[in-house]
Structures are given as C-alpha cells and as structure tokens.
Amino acid sequence: MDKQSAYQEIDANGGEAYARYFAAHRPDAPLTPFCHRYLFEKEEARAREERGFALKSLAQMESSSHVAQAAASASREAADAAHTSASAARRSAFWTMIAAIASALGVAVNAALNLGWLEWARHVVAR
Known part of the structure; x- marks a missing residue:
C-alpha cells in the first residue's frame, strides 16, 4: 500500500476521525x-x-498601534495649536479692552465739551 492510496482510503471513510479510530482499534494493520x-500531517497543517x-x-x-500613535501625535499637535490660539485670543481681548476704555474716555470728554461742563469746571477751579 502506498501513501496516496492509503490517504484516499482514509479520506473516503471520514478523514481524521476514521484514522484515529482505525489506528486505535487495529494497531497491526x-x-x-x-x-x-x-493525523500528524493534519496536525502540522493546523x-x-x-x-x-x-x-x-x-x-x-x-498596524493598529502605529495608527494609534499617529492619532495621539495629531491630538498633541491640535492641543498645541489650540493653546497657541487661546493665548493669542487672550492678548487680543486685553488690547480690545484697552481700546474700549480709551474710546469710552474719548466719548466722555467729547460729551463734556459739548455740554459745556469743562468750561464750568474751569470756572469753578479758577475761583
């Protein structure tokens, strides 16, 4: 009996289950x-x-690890950009507040001039 015909017989009768049963019950065949x-070759293939x-x-x-590292790096870069943007926004808000205060003072002085309060204040101080 050659290997090919033996394997054909084993496959025709149920494969691994048949080979296991046959080997256990007919050790001298x-x-x-x-x-x-x-059975050894099937186990090796598995x-x-x-x-x-x-x-x-x-x-x-x-690959997933590399993707996660790239995502973490992008998140760090986004956080740095957000921090830079927030700092610029704080500086801009500060200078906007200074400009608003200066503008309010200008409006108050202009109103005082138009209402004649500065003339009255000069008159009171001159006495």
Whole structure:
C-alpha cells in the first residue's frame, strides 16, 4: 500500500476521525502507520495555519498601534495649536479692552465739551 492510496482510503471513510479510530482499534494493520502519518500531517497543517493567523494578527495589532500613535501625535499637535490660539485670543481681548476704555474716555470728554461742563469746571477751579 502506498501513501496516496492509503490517504484516499482514509479520506473516503471520514478523514481524521476514521484514522484515529482505525489506528486505535487495529494497531497491526498495514494502514495504521499511514493513519498515524495522516493525523500528524493534519496536525502540522493546523499548526502552520494557526501560526500564520497569529502572525497576521500580530501584524494587524502592530498596524493598529502605529495608527494609534499617529492619532495621539495629531491630538498633541491640535492641543498645541489650540493653546497657541487661546493665548493669542487672550492678548487680543486685553488690547480690545484697552481700546474700549480709551474710546469710552474719548466719548466722555467729547460729551463734556459739548455740554459745556469743562468750561464750568474751569470756572469753578479758577475761583
């Protein structure tokens, strides 16, 4: 019996379950060594597949890690830009307040001139 015909017989009768049952119940049969070899090869194929899956999973996790690092870096840059913008807004608000105070003083002085209060104040002080 050759390997190919033995494997065909095993596959035709149920594959791994048949090979396991046959090897356990007929240890002296000529097919038994092929059953052991068949089971070994199937287990090796499963292990290779699992290793491939594990490597693929690891590569995906590594890729996700790089994406997360890029997102964190972008967040840091956005936070720095927001901080710079907030500082500029505070400076602008301060100078806007100074301009508003100066404008209010100008309006008050102009109103006083138009109402004649400054003439009256000069007259009171001159006495």
